[in-house]
Amino acid sequence: MKTRSPIITGYYWGLITLLYLPIAILFLFSINANTTLSFPLRGLTLEWYQKLLESDAVLRSARNSLIVAAGSSSAATVLGVMVALLATRYQFRFKGLLIGLAVLPLIVPLIVMGVALLLLFSAMHIDRSLWTVGVAHAVVALPYTLLIIVARLAGFDANLEEAAMDLGADYPTTLRRIVIPIIAPAMVSAWLTAFTVSFDEFALALFLAGTEPTFPVYLFSQLRFANRLPIMIALAVLLMIGTLTLVFIAERIRRVE
Amino acid sequence: MKRQLFATLFIASLLLAACGGGTATEVPPDQLTGSLTVLDWAGYDAPDFWVDFQTTYPKVTVNFEIGASDADIYTKMKAGDQADIFHPYTGWLQFYVDEGLVEEIDTSKLTNWNKVPDDFKKIGQINGKQYFLPWDWGFTSILYRTDKIPEGVDSWAALMDPKYQGHISMWDDGPGAVTISSYIHGYDETNITSAQLALIKEEWTQQRDSNLFYWAGEPELVEGMANGDVWVAYAWQGAYATLLGQGVPVAYANPKEGRNSWVGVYGIRKGATNMDLALKFLDAKLATATGNNVVNLFYYGHSNQDVMNGITDETLKQAFSIGDPSILSKTNFTPNLTAEQRDDWTAMWAEVKAAP
Amino acid sequence: MLDRRATFWALYLPPLLWLGAFFVIPLALMAAFSTRAESGGDLLRLWTPSLKQYLDLFTSGAYWRLLRLSALMALAIATMATTLAYPIAYFLAFRAGRRAGFYLVLLLVPFWTSYLLRVMALKIMLGSNGVVNSFLTYTGLIGEPLTILLYNRYAVVITLIYVWIPFAALPILAALQRIDLSLFEAAADLGATPFRQFWRVTLPLSLPGVLAAFFMVFIPTVGEYVTPLLVGGSRGFMYGNIIQDFFTKAANWPLGSALSMIMLVSTLVMVAVALRLVDLRKLIE
Numbered sequence: 001m002k003t004r005s006p007i008i009t010g011y012y013w014g015l016i017t018l019l020y021l022p023i024a025i026l027f028l029f030s031i032n033a034n035t036t037l038s039f040p041l042r043g044l045t046l047e048w049y050q051k052l053l054e055s056d057a058v059l060r061s062a063r064n065s066l067i068v069a070a071g072s073s074s075a076a077t078v079l080g081v082m083v084a085l086l087a088t089r090y091q092f093r094f095k096g097l098l099i100g101l102a103v104l105p106l107i108v109p110l111i112v113m114g115v116a117l118l119l120l121f122s123a124m125h126i127d128r129s130l131w132t133v134g135v136a137h138a139v140v141a142l143p144y145t146l147l148i149i150v151a152r153l154a155g156f157d158a159n160l161e162e163a164a165m166d167l168g169a170d171y172p173t174t175l176r177r178i179v180i181p182i183i184a185p186a187m188v189s190a191w192l193t194a195f196t197v198s199f200d201e202f203a204l205a206l207f208l209a210g211t212e213p214t215f216p217v218y219l220f221s222q223l224r225f226a227n228r229l230p231i232m233i234a235l236a237v238l239l240m241i242g243t244l245t246l247v248f249i250a251e252r253i254r255r256v257e
Numbered sequence: 258m259k260r261q262l263f264a265t266l267f268i269a270s271l272l273l274a275a276c277g278g279g280t281a282t283e284v285p286p287d288q289l290t291g292s293l294t295v296l297d298w299a300g301y302d303a304p305d306f307w308v309d310f311q312t313t314y315p316k317v318t319v320n321f322e323i324g325a326s327d328a329d330i331y332t333k334m335k336a337g338d339q340a341d342i343f344h345p346y347t348g349w350l351q352f353y354v355d356e357g358l359v360e361e362i363d364t365s366k367l368t369n370w371n372k373v374p375d376d377f378k379k380i381g382q383i384n385g386k387q388y389f390l391p392w393d394w395g396f397t398s399i400l401y402r403t404d405k406i407p408e409g410v411d412s413w414a415a416l417m418d419p420k421y422q423g424h425i426s427m428w429d430d431g432p433g434a435v436t437i438s439s440y441i442h443g444y445d446e447t448n449i450t451s452a453q454l455a456l457i458k459e460e461w462t463q464q465r466d467s468n469l470f471y472w473a474g475e476p477e478l479v480e481g482m483a484n485g486d487v488w489v490a491y492a493w494q495g496a497y498a499t500l501l502g503q504g505v506p507v508a509y510a511n512p513k514e515g516r517n518s519w520v521g522v523y524g525i526r527k528g529a530t531n532m533d534l535a536l537k538f539l540d541a542k543l544a545t546a547t548g549n550n551v552v553n554l555f556y557y558g559h560s561n562q563d564v565m566n567g568i569t570d571e572t573l574k575q576a577f578s579i580g581d582p583s584i585l586s587k588t589n590f591t592p593n594l595t596a597e598q599r600d601d602w603t604a605m606w607a608e609v610k611a612a613p
Numbered sequence: 614m615l616d617r618r619a620t621f622w623a624l625y626l627p628p629l630l631w632l633g634a635f636f637v638i639p640l641a642l643m644a645a646f647s648t649r650a651e652s653g654g655d656l657l658r659l660w661t662p663s664l665k666q667y668l669d670l671f672t673s674g675a676y677w678r679l680l681r682l683s684a685l686m687a688l689a690i691a692t693m694a695t696t697l698a699y700p701i702a703y704f705l706a707f708r709a710g711r712r713a714g715f716y717l718v719l720l721l722v723p724f725w726t727s728y729l730l731r732v733m734a735l736k737i738m739l740g741s742n743g744v745v746n747s748f749l750t751y752t753g754l755i756g757e758p759l760t761i762l763l764y765n766r767y768a769v770v771i772t773l774i775y776v777w778i779p780f781a782a783l784p785i786l787a788a789l790q791r792i793d794l795s796l797f798e799a800a801a802d803l804g805a806t807p808f809r810q811f812w813r814v815t816l817p818l819s820l821p822g823v824l825a826a827f828f829m830v831f832i833p834t835v836g837e838y839v840t841p842l843l844v845g846g847s848r849g850f851m852y853g854n855i856i857q858d859f860f861t862k863a864a865n866w867p868l869g870s871a872l873s874m875i876m877l878v879s880t881l882v883m884v885a886v887a888l889r890l891v892d893l894r895k896l897i898e
Binding site for chain 1: 730
């Protein structure tokens with residue numbers, strides 16, 4: 001097995017390089033003294049970052065996206081765990097229907113979901129807001145969280161639960177102390193996926209956001225005018241650097257423990 | 258912040274002085290409170306584009322909802338959006354009137370209305386009534402790289418010319434395509450027959466072989482031209498001014514069939530609760546500072562004639578062909594579509610995109 | 614057992630109500646919309662249901678080819694993405710050790726940048742004046758810049774595979790993580806080579822994850838529209854673009870809804886057929 005390590009490891013790092021290459025290019029353009037994205041660079045400048053920090057609207061949109069993503073991912077993960085447990089541990093009528101319904105959002109074009117939800121909210125006189133976006137995101141992320149958690153639960157030995165219950169634990173406790181810890185990594189995976197799906201989601205947010213835009217909606221709105229582009233790139237790069245920093249710090253902490 | 262405060266106080270005191278012994282019961286502008294929601298295109302929510310309203314009525318809150326396109330704004334209004342004010346463009350105006358979505362504008366309440374040329378006023382009129390306030394406008398023409406096409410471009414047919422294969426970029430819009438074809442072949446844009454539409458569909462299906470990509474937003478187009486991939490394109494003058502400003506060698510054609518022009522207008526939703534405030538907003542939209550920002554920041558025209566006459570920047574003068582007084586008579590304004598035309602022409606374009 | 618029943622309802626009701634309210638009802642609205650003969654008038658007034666939209670679509674046949682093509686593209690993309698993602702999942706499960714979490718997050722972080730911006734940067738890399746072409750001409754490998762990298766159907770496929778690989782790795786990883794490591798020991802004790810261990814132990818046990826990954830990529834890709842808009846040029850459009858156009862450019866929701874229903878049903882049929890062949894149920898239970 002040892003002989004395969006360098007190839008697989010190299011493969012991983014190769015992909016990482018490919019994934020971060022566009023980011024590196026974006027970084028270059030965030031310090032470029034020009035508003036179009038073309039080489040050669042016209043000179044280095046930090047003015048876009050400066051303008052960004054002065055721009056309340058941009059920062060607020062980033063905050064909105066974080067809130068919506070965190071909320072909808074949590075909802076989607078909780079719902080995903082519920083449906084996954086139902087799928088693998090219970091038998092009941094219409095089981096196939098529930099699972100099918102949970103996965104169906106994958107097939108429905110986001111545009112369609114957006115229009116349909118818009119109609120629903122209009123009919124019920126619910127104002128569009130970050131809440132409406134969050135609800136839509138949770139629905140759309142559920143298939144992902146469900147599939148990830150089911151993949152972990154499937155074939156996972158139900159005997160462990162039986163053993164716990166034989167020892168006197170009731171079912172909720174069994175779930176809490178046996179099942180959840182075992183699927184915890186999958187839950188984290190699921191949450192991260194849902195977060196990623198939501199944070200950059202645009203089609204639904206455009207239809208369902210009210211007066212507070214999420215970051216992609218705001219980005220799109222600024223994209224109409226070329227001279228706003230570098231500020232948005234600066235924000236994207238900042239978010240990236242911020243996230244990477246957090247990730248590295250978390251890793252450092254874990255290593256120390 | 259301080260500067261804004263001074264400006265506010267200054268203007269407020271001017272206004273108070275001007276009001277003098279006027280209506281004692283009316284609330285002074287800087288004390289007026291209330292809120293408005295505006296459904297507008299992205300970017301127009303920036304304070305630059307309603308700065309006059311903000312300085313005159315600093316205590317009024319203005320919220321913005323973003324619409325991504327005319328169809329999107331229309332969708333939202335039909336779905337019962339509660340925005341007080343919305344911003345469609347010529348071509349899409351008839352629908353709002355037909356579906357009872359827009360209020361008539363009482364122009365007697367607009368102090369800046371006399372600065373708007375009659376031609377523009379007419380553009381905001383449907384069935385003889387002033388439903389819309391013209392605000393931003395511009396040209397559509399052919400933008401081309403003078404170094405790649407030294408012989409120049411003088412006809413809309415250039416967008417279909419196989420000579421430029423792989424270097425053409427057309428706007429992603431069915432009605433826009435129909436408009437161009439009608440210019441080229443001399444069709445009556447308000448009365449396209451199904452035979453003509455079939456021909457139009459055929460020629461744009463062929464055009465795909467020469468088209469590099471369809472652009473949906475100006476940055477895409479600007480970038481494509483700046484890096485030399487695109488040599489000739491359907492474009493608004495904003496892209497022209499941007500590229501000129503970057504030193505890219507481009508020219509904005511005066512095709513023999515004439516340029517196209519479009520106008521953006523503001524309308525008040527039928528049933529809007531605060532008509533008075535909405536009218537004040539529209540009035541302020543016509544004011545000078547706002548107008549100057551539209552011209553200088555977006556390179557779009559403004560309906561206030563004083564603003565247009567006050568342009569000094571050479572790039573902008575070129576972009577608006579200010580030196581050419583006959584330009585407007587050589588320009589074809591976009592007529593308003595009927596619902597049937599909208600459905601037919603957008604369906605035609607979808608079939609062009611889906612064709613093998 | 615009483616608490617097992619109670620737990621059942623606690624698990625069953627929330628997703629049911631949530632999906633019912635925010636998914637089934639909107640979908641039903643869309644289905645209803647597709648039976649509307651024309652798009653004028655009040656949005657929510659009653660109309661007489663009619664199959665006119667479907668009739669028009671079936672008789673004109675303008676979009677069938679595109680639907681088929683989109684499905685084929687999705688098939689290719691899902692297969693390639695899943696295959697290329699497998700080694701990543703394998704690396705994270707068996708080679709990354711305690712750093713697996715870190716490496717996983719590292720993989721996902723680029724997705725927290727705007728997709729729009731990333732693809733813009735990608736276009737800069739692939740364009741005729743781009744990084745790739747500049748490098749190739751500089752080193753003399755090619756004389757003229759390659760135009761095939763951008764603005765066509767291939768560019769769409771490649772971009773989508775590129776984008777999906779990290780996501781496809783996740784279900785595979787989840788499945789690999791639950792494989793009991795002692796199974797490998799046992800296999801090794803029985804004389805199996807590393808390759809045989811992979812082939813007879815790892816791969817079969819990870820199959821639920823692989824299938825989950827495949828469907829997770831395939832199904833939404835059929836309706837993809839953003840990537841074709843960005844890198845597809847004039848001939849790279851997919852079925853999703855047509856739907857998007859009818860909603861956002863034409864304000865023709867009846868036709869857009871009808872097109873969506875057709876896509877929905879087609880995808881369901883495709884998935885049902887595929888599941889028949891694979892019998893996923895057996896794998897879950």
